[in-house]
Amino acid sequence: MDPKSVLLGLREKSVGLSKAQTRIPWREIITSVVPPPISVISYYIAVNNQATGPFDFTILKSMVSNGQLTSDSLVWTNGMDQWKAAGTVDTLKQLFTVIPPIPPMD
Template sequence: MEEGFYYVDAAGKRQGPFGINQLRGLISPNTLVWTKGMTGWVPAGQIPALAQIFPVATPAPSAVPQKKGANVGLIVALVLAVVVALAAVGYIVYSNHKKQQEPIQETYTESTEEQPVQEDKGYTGQHHLLGNISQYPIAMDIYVDADGNISGQYTYTKHGYSMDIDGTYSSDGHIFIQEREPRQGLVTGVFEGDREGDVVRGTFTRTKDGQQMHFILNE
C-alpha cells in the first residue's frame, strides 16, 4: 500500500491513501482509519496526527450573573404589589362592614292618583299563577284591568317557551284567555274556566285539533 491514511467510508468501503490535509472534511473523529505501521483500524479521533483537521467546539458562553441591584428591585416591586392587594381587600371588607352597620331606610311614595276600583270584579291587578294543562306545567303572569280585560304571558316551564295572551275576566269569575299570535308547532289553544277563591279551573282547547284538556291554576 502507498504511504498515507486509508479510511472506511459510510458504505463500508476502504478509501485512500490520503494525506492528512486531504482527509479534512472527509472523515470525522469516529471514522476508522489506518496507515502503515498500525496494527489495526482505529477511530481517527484517537490519532494525534489527525487531531488538527477536526474543528474544536467553541464553548457556550456562560450565563451572565444578574446584578444584585436587579434582584433587589424585583423584591421591592413584589412587596409593593402585595401591600396594594392587601389594602384593596381591606377597603372592600371595611366598606361591606360599614354598609351592614348602616340602618336600612325605606322610602314610601304615596300616589296622588286615584286607582279605579270595581268591587264587583274582585280580581284586578297583576297576578302570577302556577299550574298545569294536563301533564304540561305552566306559569302565567296576567294583568286584569278595572274593566276586566286580561293581558300578559304564559310559559310552558318544561320547555321554556312563552306566548303573549289576551282575554277577559267577568264579574262572576269566568275567565277566557287566548294566545295573541298562535305559533305553529307549539301546544297552543284557548283557556276558558272559572275562578273559585284562589284557584282557576277550566278547559284548555288545543288549536290544531280541538282536543280539550283540563287546566288548574293556583294564585
C-alpha cells in the first residue's frame, strides 16, 4: 500500500475529528508502510580448524566457483546444532548442483 492511499484511508476514518486530532507524524505513516528488511542467512566456513566468515549466499556461490568451498567443507549458521558438510545443508545444496551436458542432436 502506498503512502497516499494510507493517508486517504486515515482521512476517511477521521471524519468528525478536529484537525489537531487527525495529525499524524509523517515518520509514523512511512514506517507503517515500509516492510521490514529481508533477513540474509550467512554461514561460517571451517578453514584450517578456524571459523571464517560469515559469508552470504552470493559470496558462497563465488567461493564454490573458484574452489574455496566444496560440498565437503564444514559450515555453520545460527540455528544449526553443529557444523555440517555444505553439501548436506538444504539451503546450500543448489550451489553444488552440476548441470548435465546437453545430449548430442542426431
